[in-house]
Amino acid sequence: MSTELLQQAAASNQWLAITPELMLGLIALLLLVLELILPKGRHAVIPAVAIVCQAGIAAALAFSFNSAPVTTTVVFNGLLRITPDGQFLRLFFLVCSMLVCLLGTVCLPRQRMPKVEFYHLVLVITAAMMLLAQSNHFVLLFVALETVTVGFYILVSYFRESPLSLEAGLKYLVMGALSSALLLFGIVLLYGVAGNQALPSASADSMNFDHLRDFLAANPGNFLASVGVVLVLAGVAFKIGAVPFQIWIPDVYQGAPTPVTAFLAVASKAAGFAVLLLLTQRVFAPYQSLVVPVLGVMAGATILFGNLAALTQHNVKRLIGLSGVSHAGYLMIGVIAAYREPQAVGAVWFYLSAYLLASFAVFGVMAHVAGRNDADQELEHYANLVREQPFLGAVLAIGLGSLAGIPPLAGFMGKLLIFVGAFKAGLYPLLIVAICGVVVSIYYYFGWIRAAFFPSGLPAEADASAANGAVPARTPVGGWFRVALFALAVGSVLLGFYPGGFGQWLLSR
């Protein structure tokens, strides 16, 4: 390798901009190397290495962030755009990834599976998500998105001895391929029409977000461009699970290993929203009159569908998947409101942060209640949880309460901020739908809490089913996991009524 090239790179200094992503990639490789060189008995240290290294990156990011405010810079010839929002999302994905690894340490040992590849894939996906959130060009966006999606194909069907996991993998593969196709078709249409030199503001590099935006601003109401915009939005809607692209969610969430379900539910959804905000706030901003009605109808339908479909679920993984659909709907309200109220972007980030804390708290509890059959997690398995493991019961209550949006928990603040944004933007019909959705959601969240907390009316029957071994044995909570769950619960409470500097920072940008 010639030193000139290195010098050039150092001089242009652009690689520094993606140091965290590079580090993640290196750590992912390091894990594979460790598996080769460490004796079999010491393999338990590998997830710990993954988590500690990521914590180091997160700390470095947070520190550099604190010492120098991020200024928006464009690097790699307009491929990447480093923004404060992007920094926030980098941290967000890192935290998700650490927690997923932690969940993996509970769920994976129950199966006879190769373990290290799981952590490897999680890290690679995280790096791709970070790039995705900062992309400024459709080429990078598509490549990063595909890296994420391909990683998930493997992760979803990771428990390859379980037919449900394989089925979920296949469904995700088919649906994911369809969504990629839609997205790609949309991109191609936009590329083609924006590259047409006969039209004003046509660009040679029309996949660049800035160029495309200029083109769209100069050609309002162009038919081909409109079709392209809608197709791109449809592709993104698959990722966030918005109606009518939510079909895959219940089956995939149920079949996927619990840590992967959590990863899908939080990080993948957040990545989808990062892309959606990137697109709606910048690229498609000139096409507001098209985007707002499309997203508005989708948001309303998403909230109603998610909540109503979740009402009848008994499998908690399906339940949380469908409730996640409704959360996507609330978040979409924030995205729409952000058109008229830039503050609503902060509300979306706040909501996602609250959603992260609450979801991982709930998934953490789920991982401990689940047995060897990971897809079989029923509400009935939670009977008497609070008596036998009061700590898990308390964490579950806080997590579900936050998801339901009950004060003093963080989820309430998130919903409040979104509603305030929607009110300012005048989205009254959506607000009414959202309020109905919140009331409906109380029923199923409460049903879950009821299963875990309230003494069941039929003790004899419950005992009988326990004797039959229908309820899987619960895993005791390990020390580090206890710390993490405690932190998640405390974070959910604190963010609810004392967001302090974090809230200030999120909302004042």
Add this chain to the structure above:
Amino acid sequence: MNFSFDPLLLAIATPLAVATAILLGLPKRFSIKLAYVGFGVPALVALWCWANFPADSGANYVFFHRYSTGLDSVGITLALGLNGVALPMFVLAGVVGLAAGLYAIQSNAERLKLYLMLLLVMQGGLMGVFASVDIFFFYFFHELALIPTFIMVGMWGGRDRSYAAMKMTIYLTAGAMLSLLGLIAIYVKSGSNGQTFDLIALRQALAADPIRVSTQKNIFGLLLFGFGILVSLWPFHTWAPLGYGAAPSSAAMLHAGVLKKFGLYGLIQVALPLLPEGARDWARVLAYLALGNVLIVGLVAVAQRDLKQMLGYSSVMHMGYAFLGIACFSTVGVGGVVLLMVAHGLSVALLFLLATSIHQRTHTLDMTEMGGLAQKTPVLAAFFVAATFAAIGLPGFANFWGELTIFVALWHYSAWMTAAAVAGVVISAIYGLRSVAAVFFGPSTEALNKVVAAHPVSDLTWREKVPALLLLAVLLFVGFWPKSLSTPLNSTLVASFHQLDAPRLASGR
């Protein structure tokens, strides 16, 4: 930030701190000792505030402090203070909280620690509701107090607890969501230069620049039905008798006695001064619905055989008087409502306490299976008779002044409504006295004789007497010296509710 002595923060923080200590695993013996502190400090602070409250506070808030929670940029700060309207409610919350706490400590409930912890959280929330000057925190503390209610009904409730808890949760969440929407609407419409949740700033901003009348009507409608559901306005009251029938005694005391007043208090403190035109427009609807509370629910109460159900319906019925007082839109009427809220809160808490004590002795709540209890438990009978007289509104008890002033104000509004409302007093006398007769006098039924033979009946113990005496003492004190509350109340109403008594209503439109 100001760190000077803040009695209100002390009253809020002490129960919450004790609850946290219990949650973190304090041994049972210390938990109970500390619980005395947790319930005692708010009551003492409330009485201290009452004693030191200036007679001519006017529109100002006394004991005012403001703290930042990191949400200043969206106009949310923790502002605490009392005015003449808040003071009576704050005292009510302190006194009923102490009584409920003492009764809970002696009750020896199963899982007493958790029970006390939830009750303490509720108590902290209640003190916060009435001390908050910021409507965000006003709402926030209400929800904080509401959540433990659901859990207590679900875990310690009597018959139908699971159904009752679910129904209460859904109804009250719907009410809370509607009122939240209304509060957000006020916030968003509160003027262009910086929106705020701060009630003082809101009053100034809206006095200078009122919201458009049509908007006011819409917002008041949201608040009316949102708060109305929370206060069990007919026909949205069905959760209340069911919930109170199932709730454990202390939870019913705190909810029916204090927390339910949140809606009325919100109408008086927030909706009336900020949305006077909207209130004027809705007054007639409110008055009719309130008559539904008084007459229809009153007659339903007459038909009850279950003692706690009867009390639940009677509490719903008395809320009708309070709504009538608000509907007549005058200083006298609103003042009467505040007095009635205090009086009703004390008397209904006392009745629920005594009903539980009766239940422990008779092992039934069916009034047709009791009788002649006065010979065996004369002290219990005396307390119950006194509480019933108070609830009917006999002179000498605080309720009398509340109802009297409301009737006086109502006469100016509509004569026939006054006649109907006074007829309601007769209804309440019928069911009140009938219940006294059925439970305590006449020959004792065979069913009761069996129970008594199995479990010998003893009179009230001292540990039950103390909370009952406390409630009765305050009830009589306010009854004989209403001036102690009405002077500051009047001063605030006259100074800050000048929109009331505008030329209008004598004709009743």
